[in-house]
Amino acid sequence: MSCGADDDEGRDAPHWASDKSVQEAVDAVNKDPRLRADLLGKAKAATEHMDNHNRGNKQNRPSEMQALIDKLDAGARTG
Numbered sequence: 133m134s135c136g137a138d139d140d141e142g143r144d145a146p147h148w149a150s151d152k153s154v155q156e157a158v159d160a161v162n163k164d165p166r167l168r169a170d171l172l173g174k175a176k177a178a179t180e181h182m183d184n185h186n187r188g189n190k191q192n193r194p195s196e197m198q199a200l201i202d203k204l205d206a207g208a209r210t211g
Contacts, residue, residue: 162207172204 149157161168179197 161204168204168207172201175201175204 161171175197179194179201182193182197
């Protein structure tokens with residue numbers, strides 16, 4: 133997966149991940165319990181930091197982070 137500028141398109145041109153590369157990342161997380169557990173721990177730590185230390189994110193990001201945590205946690209229980 134890649135994001136950022138592509139040399140052929142110029143410095144400010146967006147470069148989005150393809151559906152295939154996104155699915156490959158999802159499959160990797162679903163197939164690797166250690167990777168999933170690592171990402172879950174990092175998502176929880178990031179949420180704690182945003183809630184308690186990074187002003188503004190408590191109001192702006194909690195539902196997005198909770199959705200990520202819920203998906204990772206559900207995969208951990210079923211995987």
